[in-house]
Amino acid sequence: xxxxxGRIALPIVVAAAGLVLxxxxxxxxxxxxxxxxxxxxxxxxxxxxxxMGYNSFGNILFFGIGxxxxxxxxxxxxxxxxxxxxxxxxxxxxxxxAVAVVLGAGLLRLRGHYFAIATLGLGIxxxxxxxxxxxxxxxxxxxTPPFPGTVDGRNIxxxxxxxxxxxxxxxxxxxxxxxxxxxxxNAIRDDEDKAEAMGLRTARYKIVAWxxxxxxxxxxxxxxxxxxxxxxxxxxxxxxxxLGVWMVLMAILGGKGTIWGPVLGAAVFHFVQExxxxxxxxxxxVALGLFIVxxxxxxxxxxxxxxxxxxxxxxxxxxxxxxGT
Amino acid sequence: MSNLDVLLVAPQFALxxxxxxxxxxxxxxLAAYGMALVWGVMNIINITQGEFVxxxxxxTVVLAKAGLPALLSIPVSAAxxxxxxxxxxxxxxxxxVDRDLFISxxxxxxxxxxxxxxxxxxxxxxxxxxxTGLGTxxxxxxxxxVAWIKLVSxxxxxxxxxxxxxxxxHSRTGQAIRAxxxxxxxxxxxGIDTDRVYAFSYALNAAICGVAGSLxxxxxxxxxxxxxxxxxxxxxxVIIAGLGNLPGVIAAALGLGTAETFVDFLIGSEYRLAxxxxxxxxxxxxxxxLLARRRQVLK
Amino acid sequence: MSALLEVRNAAKTFGGVVANRxxxxxxxxxxxxxxxxxxxxxxxTLFNSIVGSHPVDAGSIRFDGEEVTRLGVAEIAxxxxxRTFQQTRIYGRMTxxxxxxxxxxxxDEGFGAMFGRIDAAAADRADDLLGFVGLHAKRYLRAGxxxxxxxxxxxxxxxxxxxxxxxxxxxxxxxxxxxxxNGLIDRLKRANRELGVTLLxxxxxxxxxMNLADHIYCLAHGELLADGPPAAIRDDRRVVDAYLGAQ
Numbered sequence: 040x041x042x043x044x045g046r047i048a049l050p051i052v053v054a055a056a057g058l059v060l061x062x063x064x065x066x067x068x069x070x071x072x073x074x075x076x077x078x079x080x081x082x083x084x085x086x087x088x089x090x091m092g093y094n095s096f097g098n099i100l101f102f103g104i105g106x107x108x109x110x111x112x113x114x115x116x117x118x119x120x121x122x123x124x125x126x127x128x129x130x131x132x133x134x135x136x137a138v139a140v141v142l143g144a145g146l147l148r149l150r151g152h153y154f155a156i157a158t159l160g161l162g163i164x165x166x167x168x169x170x171x172x173x174x175x176x177x178x179x180x181x182x183t184p185p186f187p188g189t190v191d192g193r194n195i196x197x198x199x200x201x202x203x204x205x206x207x208x209x210x211x212x213x214x215x216x217x218x219x220x221x222x223x224x225n226a227i228r229d230d231e232d233k234a235e236a237m238g239l240r241t242a243r244y245k246i247v248a249w250x251x252x253x254x255x256x257x258x259x260x261x262x263x264x265x266x267x268x269x270x271x272x273x274x275x276x277x278x279x280x281x282l283g284v285w286m287v288l289m290a291i292l293g294g295k296g297t298i299w300g301p302v303l304g305a306a307v308f309h310f311v312q313e314x315x316x317x318x319x320x321x322x323x324x325v326a327l328g329l330f331i332v333x334x335x336x337x338x339x340x341x342x343x344x345x346x347x348x349x350x351x352x353x354x355x356x357x358x359x360x361x362x363g364t
Numbered sequence: 365m366s367n368l369d370v371l372l373v374a375p376q377f378a379l380x381x382x383x384x385x386x387x388x389x390x391x392x393x394l395a396a397y398g399m400a401l402v403w404g405v406m407n408i409i410n411i412t413q414g415e416f417v418x419x420x421x422x423x424t425v426v427l428a429k430a431g432l433p434a435l436l437s438i439p440v441s442a443a444x445x446x447x448x449x450x451x452x453x454x455x456x457x458x459x460x461v462d463r464d465l466f467i468s469x470x471x472x473x474x475x476x477x478x479x480x481x482x483x484x485x486x487x488x489x490x491x492x493x494x495x496t497g498l499g500t501x502x503x504x505x506x507x508x509x510v511a512w513i514k515l516v517s518x519x520x521x522x523x524x525x526x527x528x529x530x531x532x533x534h535s536r537t538g539q540a541i542r543a544x545x546x547x548x549x550x551x552x553x554x555g556i557d558t559d560r561v562y563a564f565s566y567a568l569n570a571a572i573c574g575v576a577g578s579l580x581x582x583x584x585x586x587x588x589x590x591x592x593x594x595x596x597x598x599x600x601x602v603i604i605a606g607l608g609n610l611p612g613v614i615a616a617a618l619g620l621g622t623a624e625t626f627v628d629f630l631i632g633s634e635y636r637l638a639x640x641x642x643x644x645x646x647x648x649x650x651x652x653x654l655l656a657r658r659r660q661v662l663k
Numbered sequence: 664m665s666a667l668l669e670v671r672n673a674a675k676t677f678g679g680v681v682a683n684r685x686x687x688x689x690x691x692x693x694x695x696x697x698x699x700x701x702x703x704x705x706x707x708t709l710f711n712s713i714v715g716s717h718p719v720d721a722g723s724i725r726f727d728g729e730e731v732t733r734l735g736v737a738e739i740a741x742x743x744x745x746r747t748f749q750q751t752r753i754y755g756r757m758t759x760x761x762x763x764x765x766x767x768x769x770x771d772e773g774f775g776a777m778f779g780r781i782d783a784a785a786a787d788r789a790d791d792l793l794g795f796v797g798l799h800a801k802r803y804l805r806a807g808x809x810x811x812x813x814x815x816x817x818x819x820x821x822x823x824x825x826x827x828x829x830x831x832x833x834x835x836x837x838x839x840x841x842x843x844x845n846g847l848i849d850r851l852k853r854a855n856r857e858l859g860v861t862l863l864x865x866x867x868x869x870x871x872x873m874n875l876a877d878h879i880y881c882l883a884h885g886e887l888l889a890d891g892p893p894a895a896i897r898d899d900r901r902v903v904d905a906y907l908g909a910q
Contacts, residue, residue: 094466094469094470096473145649145652145653146645146648146649146652148649148652148653148656149648149649149652151464151465151466152409152465152466152469153648153652155466155469156409156469156599156644156648157644157645157648157649159596160596160641160642160644160645160648161641161645163592163596163637163641164637164638164641164642164644164645167635167637167638167641168635168638168642170634170638171632171634171635171638177634178634215778217780218778218779218780218781219764219765219776219777219778219779219780219781220777220778222757222761222764222765222781223765223777225754225756225757225761225765226754226757226765228756229754229755229756229757230752230753230754230755232736232752233748233752233753233754234754234765235735235736235737235740236714236736236737236740236745236746236748236752237740237745237765237766237769237821237825238737238740238741238745238768238769238770238825239737239765239769240737240769240772241737243774243777244777247777280477280480280589280592284473284474284477287470288474291470296756321485322481322485324477324481324484325478325481325482325485327477327481328474328475328476328477328478328479328480328481328482329474329478331470331473331474331477331478332456332471332474332475332478335460335467335470335471335474336456336459336460336471337459339463339467
């Protein structure tokens with residue numbers, strides 16, 4: 040299958056599979072919802088990380104803003120369930136993007152590992168602040184409103200919302216990366232000083248990238264809060280040591296800097312996650328920690344990176360043509 | 365009357381906080397020194413730092429519960445962590461020494477998570493602490509109280525720091541370490557086995573954290589998930605003081621300990637960690653701004 | 664008529680070492696000007712000051728009549744003053760074609776332009792420029808896979824793609840196979856003549872700079888030693904001494 044046909048066929052196949060999944064595996068709906076959420080987490084991380092070279096450990100900040108923003112709107116505005124959810128997600132998006140723009144101005148000036156560590160601090164600090172702020176329930180957390188219907192009904196609705204979000208995220212990012220934005224992002228990644236020396240307005244691109252990520256993360260968070268039903272500041276919302284790290288791992292595992300890599304990585308990671316839970320229970324998190332180390336130390340190129348080295352032609356790697364210099 | 369007012373009305377209270385803060389900050393200095401060592405020698409920012417501290421603390425907790433006097437557990441903890449550090453180097457770290465800093469960050473973060481969860485499964489999620497029964501020193505007619513164990517811990521920290529300094533200055537291994545830190549290639553050409561130096565440095569750092577952890581177990585609290593805060597504290601101290609600057613590390617560490625203690629009192633202990641992690645972000649952003657003004661970039 | 668680039672009394676000190684002291688030079692529009700001097704004479708420092716990598720301690724720099732002394736690298740680049748790097752910097756993981764596409768001029772780039780696609784006209788220009796430097800056959804290779812000499816040519820093509828008024832080249836022939844140097848000089852001259860790009864070139868290779876430049880400035884110990892047409896510089900005792908003698 041050549042690359043061009045694959046570009047069109049593969050998303051259609053995956054999307055079709057996603058559409059019918061609830062009917063094929065109704066008992067695993069929540070797991071698949073989580074899978075689509077992981078896809079969004081991995082894709083948004085890779086936009087800034089793999090594509091632009093800004094490896095963030097704090098994207099969970101926007102996820103948490105989404106969780107809390109939606110939950111608070113649902114609690115305080117007295118709307119119907121669907122009205123509250125809709126408005127909540129909208130408010131979360133606005134909040135998250137605003138935070139991305141404001142914080143980004145200062146943080147995106149930092150390079151490399153300083154950016155990574157600063158964002159790590161950011162994610163954890165947010166969790167700590169939320170854990171002490173009474174308005175959002177402090178350490179006791181918050182509840183999201185009950186669904187006006189059966190549990191199955193809620194799971195199906197949330198499944199399609201997560202699925203739709205993942206599809207939207209994938210298509211948006213692919214569109215974005217296929218044009219001038221993608222070029223600028225990759226240039227910043229490969230040599231930011233050179234990009235500046237060529238006149239590129241790097242700050243603009245960095246902030247937009249982070250804002251786009253914040254947007255999708257906020258929606259993912261808002262939906263997640265409603266899926267779980269209960270919001271804990273450090274475990275559900277600003278889950279820096281779990282989701283916050285896993286999103287990095289998923290992108291690297293699948294192959295960072297590619298559009299399918301994060302998707303693949305999310306799928307494989309989620310599968311490993313479910314497997315280790317079934318067989319290891321309490322030791323699941325230990326195994327996942329080990330998994331992170333193994334991938335990062337021994338397999339940092341990821342699945343697609345490895346495949347590209349193994350079968351370069353299949354990835355559209357073109358060699359020079361016959362004419363001489 | 366707010367807490368701030370208390371300080372203004374009774375300044376000896378502030379002195380109490382200052383003393384407590386500095387005594388606690390001294391422990392940070394140890395962990396920061398170790399982090400600076402690994403960073404300087406191998407160019408790795410060791411996110412696992414805090415977990416080494418916690419692990420050291422758990423060794424002390426386990427031994428104390430088994431009947432060993434707490435202070436005697438310090439060398440045991442150091443030795444155990446040295447072995448752990450060596451093992452981790454041989455199994456994983458050796459592969460990331462020459463790679464870019466983000467990979468080493470992520471790898472040590474992964475190890476940190478692995479250790480956190482391992483400690484959680486092995487020792488449980490409850491915070492642990494050890495009573496040494498050493499009593500309290502009372503000063504200024506009861507206005508200032510200092511637990512003897514905190515003074516002992518300060519003394520141990522000082523002794524360890526001095527010992528390390530002398531070791532690095534005068535021993536052959538110490539000189540090999542310093543040579544490798546300055547120029548690894550030149551060191552290799554001169555016949556130094558840099559791989560062994562790296563392993564030793566990483567293990568030594570773990571041992572230093574082990575000592576720090578033992579002291580934390582005796583003066584404060586050990587918990588499987590408390591490690592990251594220590595990593596962040598160490599990092600902040602190293603950033604502020606700069607890599608080769610031992611007096612700076614001590615000053616920054618004492619300052620941080622004091623700041624935390626005051627924040628704890630004025631705003632509430634539930635905001636303590638929020639303060640620590642927010643401070644990290646603020647320090648890095650401000651540093652970035654200052655460098656940008658001088659047209660340099662934090663690389 | 665004022666020169667395209669006017670440097671007046673530029674001074675820069677790094678931690679006690681005076682890298683540039685009271686340097687003034689002019690680069691007229693359309694000219695090729697050389698900047699020579701032994702190692703450590705302050706050429707690269709001067710370069711970096713002009714393009715905004717670091718600010719000068721004193722003095723003024725005017726480009727196209729505008730005071731640019733305090734501007735940053737990106738702002739100066741957008742005004743049409745570009746530089747190439749001695750170590751040659753390109754985007755290693757992107758293909759040559761992509762390297763070119765991302766080098767389009769950014770002067771009037773509005774917010775919306777960030778989301779646009781690569782237009783056909785720009786793609787054609789990129790193709791032509793790659794052909795101009797002889798890299799057309801390798802245009803789909805990743806830039807990181809090119810040889811050093813080819814990367815230098817790519818960097819040059821990318822600079823031209825950016826439609827600069829003036830290009831500052833930092834040792835363009837360093838590390839190049841001698842047999843390829845003539846080709847590079849030829850392309851520099853053509854870029855100057857046909858595309859109207861003014862050039863300021865740091866060079867160590869005397870044969871190259873004497874051949875290439877209309878006017879040459881010589882630095883030594885951070886100061887301007889001499890300037891004049893190539894013939895005058897070549898015969899200037901002070902220049903010879905600076906290179907051979909002054910230890």
